[in-house]
Amino acid sequence: MPTDVLRDLLDGRWADLRRTSRELLATVEPAPPGDLESQRARTFEQLRLLADGGHALTGFPKAYGGADDVGGSVVAFEVLGFGDLSLMVKAGVQWGLFGGAVQALGTQDHHDRYLPGIMSLAIPGCFAMTETGHGSDVQHLRTTATYDAETREFVVNTPDRDARKDYIGNAARDGRMAVVFAQLVSGGEEHGVHALMVPLRDEHGQALPGVSIEDCGPKAGLNGVDNGRISFDHVRVPRTELLNRYGDVAEDGTYSSPIDGAGRRFFTMLGTLVRGRISVAGGAGSATKKALALAVRYGEERKQFTRPDGEEVVVLDYLAHQRKLLPALAKTYALHFAQEELVSALHDVQDDRGKREVESRAAGIKAVATWHATETIQVCREACGGAGYLAENLLPQLKADTDVFTTFEGDNTVLLQLVAKGLLTSYRDHVGDLDALGMVRFVADQFVGVAIERTAARAIIARLVSGGDDGLLERGWQLRQLEFRETHVLEGLARRLKRAGAGDAFEVFNAAQDHVLHAARAHVDRVVMEAFVAGVDRCSDPGVAELLGKVCDLYALSVIEGDRGWFLEHGGLTAAGSKGVTQAVNGLCGELRGRVGELVEGFGIPEVWMRVGMVG
Known part of the structure; x- marks a missing residue:
């Protein structure tokens, strides 16, 4: 089958x-x-x-x-x-x-x-990194772990309210120990953020001396998770509780590390934890699939209004309803294949360069996947009308539970800035500083690139005018469009930052944040598209490959349609081509309408977790 x-x-x-x-x-x-x-x-x-x-x-x-x-x-x-x-x-x-x-x-x-x-599960534990005053800016956490050479202990302390460990899962009820991230101080010198094992409760579940735990209380969702706040009042732990793979303190207080430089050591330590960020992207993807499966089942059964012959119409037969769900379904498939590639890279990569690439890709995929989850689950809720608002039909809980995904394991806006900074670094390493001659060549290359894309666009428009839209369904053209946008936006950002000069680095970068985020999104869209194409190519069944090819077309053209203002402004599309993209998206929605049930069944969601009242 x-x-x-x-x-x-x-x-x-x-x-x-x-x-x-x-x-x-x-x-x-x-x-x-x-x-x-x-x-x-x-x-x-x-x-x-x-x-x-x-x-x-x-x-x-x-x-x-x-x-x-x-x-x-x-x-x-x-x-x-x-x-x-x-x-x-x-x-x-x-x-x-x-x-x-x-x-x-x-x-x-x-x-x-x-x-x-x-x-x-004999040792339930917590990951105590985030603080009230510092979330994404981990490097400047305020909790301290000061080594006392006389007792051979670290003294873990919360200096003020902003340094409380905040929103910590497992803290309010179940956690017995915590991995606590703190500024390490030894011999009167600071050595940056390190992690230590710190006991929180005794065998009876009572907080240990010096440990204060507050309950964060009810949240919008995820109320089965006991989030809490933890403060430490000069809590002492043995020297051996320092997680010392990347930095150690000898009995006499001497600090040592196999990695030179506090900055490099810090990012190496955080890089080992990238699995959490990738996991959040995957979990968001599963929740999105579940929402789409619920909405599609509803859309195939719920009838609304009649045809001229009096037959009632199921809502998924309406183009507007298809427009709500099918492009979102196509993007969900695309992100599935991108996630699969990312997990394989995490599993296989050993060299430092490869690990940095995984970290950057993880940041981008996590941001896009969790934003997509938030948007799509809301669309699915609306697509199910009042039934979608009933708790028994699962969508309200999905909406509430996934909302926080956009800000934990890294705020999405911050993550996309990390992606863009990595792209700029790679661009600089590849192109170098543009002198006067280099700038002339660069502008010439840009002109040629735009001319090529305009020529390709005109050829496609000619086919559209003659009655066909095959040009828009050419995989090569779709990929070129996304590559063209990514390259053009990144190069434009590099020029913009260069023109700003070597003034206040923060102000220069801050003034270009809109451009920075666009560059990162363009990059992730291209990466996701390439992963989807590779997934289609791996399919050995001709019929399923053809089906996935149409879903891939829908994803690509939906992305182009979503940013068609940019493509029009930069010569990637003409006005007629822009209209053609919309027509092609409509056509693909119609073609895929009859196969949408198969597409959501392919997710393999256990039926016990799909029991709802609004559909049979």
Whole structure:
């Protein structure tokens, strides 16, 4: 069956793991509504079911009973996004953030002492990085860990209210220990942000001396996750609790590190935690798929108004309804293949350059995928009318639970700026500083590039005028358009920053933020498109490949349509071509209407997590 072929293709490299993860998730029954405490208690019970079912083993070392499968751990987390998102986030905090930090930043001593308990859930833990006054700006956190050579202990302290560890998952109810990120001070010198293991509660669940824990209380969503605030009043922990893979303190207080430079050391440490950012993108993708599956099922059954012959029309037969759901579905497919490539890169890459590329791509995909989730789930809610507003039909909870994804594991706007800065660095390394002659050549190249694109556009418009839209469906043209936009926007940004001169670097960059964000979005769109094309090419079934080819066309043309003002301004499209793009999008929506059920069935969402009242 085409759906089975489609599901196998989407399951990809970790197909067996996706299947077993779906089977495990299907055994975890959805919880009925309840008050805050019952939601938290139920989520912790479900977490134990995951631990007992082996969910946590995938990403941890074989020496401790794991599978050493980093990519697989992200995939297993993604699958949880089909179920209760509080459970997904709770699992991410325990095994992805808390356990992942111990694994990545600690040494064998920490692994021996902590990983078995973390994996089994005997040691519920927290990842205490974010502070009230510092979220994305991790490098300037204010919590301190000052070494006392006389007692061979670190003194962990919260100097003021802004330095509270804020919004920390597992803190309010269940956490027993925390990986605490703090400014390391030894021998009177500061050595930047490092991480330490700090106990929070005793065996009875009571906060330890010097540890203050506040409950963040009810949130808009994810209320099965017990977020809290943590403050430390000169809490002492042994020297051995420093996670010292990248920086260590000897008994006498001497600091050492295998990495020169505080800045380079800091970014190396954070780079080891990129798995969390990739996981959030995957989880957002799963939630988006679930929303689309719900909305498509509803749209295929809900009838509204009649045809001239008196037959009632299902709402998905209306172009306006197709326009709501099908381009969003196409982008969801595109992001799935981009996520798959990203997870494979995370799993395989070993060299520093490759790791930096993964970090940059992770930032971009996370931003675009979580914004897409927020937008698409709202569209799906509206597409289901009043039924979509009922809690029993899941969409309101999906909307509430995913809203925070745009700001945790990195605020999306900040992440796109990181992407753009990386692009500018690569551009500078490739092109170098443009002297007068270089600038002349650069402008000439730009003119030639625009002329080529205009010629291509005119050829396509000629075909449109003669009665066909095949030119817009040429994969090469679609890719060239996205490459053209990315290159042009980036080069324009480089010129803009160069013209601004070497004044106040902050003011120069701040004044160009609109351009910066456009460059990053253009880059991610091109990367996602190329991943989708590669996914279509991997499909060996001609019929499914043809179907996916149309979905890919819809994604590409929707992106171009969404920024057609830019393409018109810069010669990538003529006015007639712009109209042609819209006509082609409409046509593709009509062609895909009859296959949309197959497309959402291909996601393989467990039926136990799709039980709703609005559709059968």
